[in-house]
Amino acid sequence: MNFTLKIWRQKNQNDEGKFETYEAKNISPDASFLEMLDVLNNQLVMEDREPVAFDHDCREGICGSCGMMINGRAHGKGRKQATCDVRMRNFTDGQTITVEPWRANPFPVIKDLIVDRTAFERIMQAGGFISVRTGGVPDANSIPVRRENAEESMDAAACIGCGACVAACPNSSAMLFVAAKVSQFALLPQGQPERKERVQRMVAQMDKEGFGNCSNNYACEAECPKGVSVMHIARLNREFLLAKLT
């Protein structure tokens, strides 16, 4: 298959950046989107041009490193996919594909398609944990957990921290990301002691980083590679309100 690629190139955070057009030729329909970019990059190297920088690592949709806007959609149009899961057979031969980095103020571009997502780190550091030390904990089976709760907690915990929710949201809201963590712990007995402090701290840090608020667009859920549901945002709101009121 052959494609015309319009890719965002930006030297560094201070550079203005612009689209450049490339041709990718003889791409196998079974190749992944990132493998297509590998082929393009080798071609660019051969032409003495700088290859396109993008974050990637596990290439099986779990590490959360990769992320780009493909034709205006976070991780492309497929459901429940990270960019590395996208296969070229889902495009049509000869198609023009536009590739951009996540666009959100709290995620400044580092280079080309690589953005700085350390705002997520600071939110996690503010409260995305249970304050347990290593050692001295009870036997794992001493506290039963309702199966439904464990399952729902796991649904939330599946978040890979890629930032697609932020990129997809018109408000650049990180509420799905924050909600996933708050929800995971709120549903488990182990998460109860710090329940109120956790949600307040994480939300405060989220606001401080400049992420917007949720206005029920649900684009985050639609683009989330792990299908994390906006129901968790509802829980986040409840948890936040409860923490403030009681």
Add this chain to the structure above:
Amino acid sequence: MKLDSKIPDGPIEKKWSSHRFNMKLVNPSNRRKYSVIVVGTGLAGASAAASLAELGYKVISISYHESPRRAHSIAAQGGINAPKNYTNDGDSVYRLFYDTLKGGDYRAREANVYRLAEVSGSIIDQCVAQGVPFARDYAGYLDLRSFGGAQVSRTFYARGQTGQQLLLGAYSALSRQIGAGTVKFFDRREMIELVVVDGMARGIICRNLKTGAIESYVADAVVLATGGYANTFYLSTMAKASNATAIWRAYKKGALFANPCFTQIHPTCIPVSGDYQSKLTLMSESLRNDGRIWVPRKSGDSRTPAQIPENERDYYLERLYPSFGNLVPRDVASRRAKEICDKGFGVGKTKMSVYLDFADALKRNGKHWIEEKYGNLFDMYHEITAEDPYADPMRIYPAVHYTMGGLWVDYNLMSTIPGLFVIGEANFSDHGANRLGASALMQGLADGYFILPYTLSDYFARTKFSSLATNHSEFGKANRSAAERLEKLLAIKGKQPVSEIHKKLGKVLWDFVGMGKNEKGLKKALKLIPEIKKEFWSDAKVIGDSDNLNIELEKAGRIADFLELAELLTFDALHRKESCGGHFREECQTPEGEALRNDKKYAYAAAWEFTGDSKEPKLNKEPLTFEYVKPSERSYK
């Protein structure tokens, strides 16, 4: 060099507890005077960094990622072992110890393996307390599954994302410490040199991957938790950036490298489909709980799987190993798949794959049950291959997945360089010649949460440290040699992209140092690898500069080290004229095609010592003695 494994005296079940008592302690108020650099933030690195900071030490944590959570431990799917005996099926610490030692084909240290089994139960407790949402039954208790090489159900899991959930647990503990200021985390830094001062590991040199700056970090000890080197093979299930540079730099500074040829080829991966392929994708071993592996009885059979009636199928693992069936250990399952495909019974376009069939389980338990247990794996398979595994059997083939070899460490997890500790996959210690499923997560977390915090404290308490800053001449020297290497790479100005050369290396390793090795092939590889190395240093094309983010330069540095490591790996494989675990020398097999060990000659860990570039490495042997489990033919029949 004399290798002292420092195994404590006493009966095996008392060794660790008496060792802990005999270790020196650091008074809580003195701990802030000691500092440690932990390189890597996977299960081992994140758990170690968090636990050490909780104790009060000053911790510097280094990752080449933007976030600790991106480390490749995240991709582990199936589960984590612990002998809790929650299922009442006869499990015990001793049984896990026995299974792991036997699974490793008697090429691991008894004392280490026993300790691993002993502390593994605490890992599950710790993770549950951190909020890891393990799978539970309807009564709310933890659910278990079984894995290869075991006849009990001792594997805890969180859907097909156990590694992710355990790493996120360790990451949350680490994040808490970073937030509290007790861990200083440096993102997008790659360690490119180890700094040894007065014979002790005292720091590292990193390249800041964002700015290209060469940076020095100083501390009282260095911990490498940088994972395995399976990417030497180019195509593997590893993440793209996983590399051997940190351990290779340490090797060249005097740390011994043990059993480099012990690589694990995982039986259940999605087969290679084309030349563009950048990595291989693993399908969790847990699938073998419910999937049945088969090929047609007739070689070259081109019918669809549905057209092949039951009596014309060969469920070869069930036929050859009736008691373990599809749950034989990984090395056995992989070798049999290769053998049966080499004989022409393979399926798929390339005929280099076998079926993993869920029809029975689907009939027995229904689609919903399968979805709940393996949903994400089935989706992944569907996406990659465009084949629906609910309708047709999966096609699988082995792929390089894990490296049991690594830097040699003593019982305290310290390498031959004082103050350099190595944990997780980066060391060689616990898995012998073959790692059992669900044991990697166990080892990474055991090292980080429950072993290193003790042994490192003991090292601090027993050692006098001179005060040191990064203006010391050794830092200057290491800094310069790192910078020179980068400039050398940029100066090659050849014609081939570096990944093309890496591919060539991978093909040689896969063909001659992969699942079946023999003397002729290994010798051939030892001729070919230096040629590829020469090609790299004369014809690689690394464009851009060293003073900014340069993805080609990052890759080139890693490949340069893979090329050197590949030679050592092959050298080790050639020297070990026996078959054991994942190391299969075709010359050494039983009439039934099982691995034939030679305990008289090779019951040792081969620890290689660097003697200079283009010089043969020196072999040091650590004899392995077996007091509790007598080595026997590893039978899974």
